[in-house]
Amino acid sequence: MLLPLAALTVTSFGEGWSGFWDAVTAPVALASLRVTVAVSAVVALVNAVMGTLIAWVLVRDDFRGKRVVNALIDLPFALPTIVASIVLLSLYGPNSPVGIHLNATQPGLLVALAFVTLPFVVRSVQPVLIEADREVEEAAASLGASNWTTFRRVVLPTLAPAVIGGTGLAFARAIGEYGSVVLIGGNIPRKTQVASQYIQQQIEIDRPVNAAAVSVALLAIAFVTLFVLRVLAGRSQRREEDSA
Amino acid sequence: MITVTGARKNYGDFAALDDVTLDIPAGTLTALLGPSGSGKSTLLRSIAGLERLDAGSIVIGGRDVTGVAPQKRGIGFVFQHYAAFKHMTVRDNVAFGLSIRKRPKAEIAKKVDDLLEIVGLDGFQHRYPAQLSGGQRQRMALARALAVDPEVLLLDEPFGALDAKVRADLRQWLRRLHDEVHVTTVLVTHDQEEALDVADRIAVLNKGRIEQVGDPVSLYDRPANDFVMSFLGSVARLGGQLVRPHDIALERNRDRAVAADALTGTAGGVVESVVERVVRLGFEVRIDLRADSGQRFAAQVTRGQADVLGLQVGETVYARATHGPDAYELDPALAI
């Protein structure tokens, strides 16, 4: 497990720190990292809102076919990413029946990444919402809090760790994603080329040092994200324990 | 016969067992009694070999088993939460130990059926543990432990997870079972009533040490110290001395109380107190009192005595101990 990553890190610094720095800050490389982080951040935000909303509807609402919808949520996990790409292309691609052409645009990337990361927030918020003590909400209501106040002051704080956790996972997944963006993204340098595509390209033209350096940068971003998440989760948990 | 000598067990720098020495005679049903965290489970699990001692030795039936694996100690163990094998039927659960020992199929089948009849689970052979009640599960676990003919049977709060009624039934049943099979049995419990009810002998543990070992009557009547006294049965503090509530006599007349107290000669003397509450509990009547020192205590009298006294809340009475623990030792004849 660790050996390949060690090989990666060593190679990335094969030409010294400055070699690494040059490789990462090469204009196209930097642009791809920027696009990746920006699009992933937007996707993460969309997920945070929509994921929480969907989880809410799945737990607190009741309608026919809810179980099918519930099962559908996992589809992006089960579906190979390249299939996701094809599926989205068939609707938003060149022969789109509705005339929406997202092919090779940043919104296209957004849709693809939103598709593959959909389950993260939903699946982390759902169980918390099921377990959530409804009496607390009722207590808040009985004290005169409006729905919106109850949601903001009572429900959201209990959901927050799950939302943050799911959003972080979605973000980490989005920045590394390749299969789902490879067809719809268009791979246009400085515009829609994401970091993983840039890395793949560098390997293809036999520039392993460049590929390794950007890989390490990508890894670092992922790790920092996950680390921050862990710290946040730890803190909110401690807060709950303190108050208990 | 189980002999534990100088057993020590530390978790970090906390001593869960602190130089425990204990003899458990063959064929007895011995209860390990103590408050939560006193080391009962640790001691029992050490006897079973599920816990490794830091020092000391354990001998079962003349064989030193100190370093022996639990598989080879000839024990049966019953866990508080049953440890039922959830994916096996009742029959397979009970047959497990025998099938490990590769006994012939017919022998296993007969033995399992016999045991299930003894524990009253006849007809439940093909159920899964999830389809049994807690009490039934525990009886299955008992049958499972007995199936391998253990030399000693070790039970760790076997009825702890059951409700009060089932508990009481099952411990009666365990007592009868023990009278039939006579296997040396050690029962861990933190419930003094349970220990007094079923055990031949009780070992009281506190903070990893044995406070006293003996039969229930002598432990109740002649506790070695305040801890044992307060842990077995209820106590009241009267003039700085621990007394059983039913060993408190109440008098309306101070002089009579003093005269009677001079005869029994306990350390507490006569305590003037005010009646705070009179509670009738069936045949018994509990009287809550407050001494002039501010100390509250309860006395227990029969209904007849209560009627004679006719106490009302707010009245003053004179309480004295009819006998304290030291009185027994001075003159056992007075205990009658």
Next chain:
Amino acid sequence: MRTSTAARLSLRTVALGYLVLLIGVPIVLILWRTFGEGVGTFLESIRTPAAISALNLSLLIVAITVPLNVVFGVGTALALVRGRFRGRGLIQAVVDLPFAVSPIVVGVSLILLWGSSGWFGGIENNLGVRVIFGLPGMVIATIFVTLPFVVREVEPVLHEIGTEQEQAASTLGASSAQTFWRITLPAIRWGLTYGVVLTIARALGEFGAVIMVSSGFPGVSQTLTLLVHSRYIDDHNTYGAYAAATLLMGLAVLTLLLMTLLDRKRSTT
């Protein structure tokens, strides 16, 4: 919280609308495009020699990956849950690594380690075993990305069953091996199966890591996912790509059904 009917309905509409646009419509569309020209055309497209060889290769990779992951995953889970040793935190983090690492980065790392100019390049140059651009590379890449599944599914089950059943077995005379086979393994079977299903799904569907280490020759070193890609990009055979994608989707839906069934099983037993 008692929400008004209007609020509830609008929330529901937003949620369902989002799901329909993102998942529902595209999937219906691809199915329609695939089968629009008849089931026969579909079957023909997935019965070409290249497609059959891709299916076989995908299944072969699954067949190698799954047993290795089961043994490793159960072993690691046992060590993590039952073991008391230093460095457990480190192992925990390493097990989660594949979740944080982009498949492309996995591919690059493997090339740098096993490629002919990599650290272990000697193996390829001297022994003539082709790792990168060969089957071993694809298998290693797949193992890398599927590693956490079995561990992460088995671990909580081991936690939950605790050690009492195992201790009970040992007091009844069972050796450690007997306890494992007769008590522990049956107890974790649903968690394990679930982990295996996830492993299969991911192994069949892995694309990024595999495309990096495969030579991608049709009929030789193309997995199903690579087939979809090359049909779309290289052959401009859009219909063929749809058909192969539909096949993969069928497998994914099967997986999903299995998962749902197993989930119910897990929660009832």
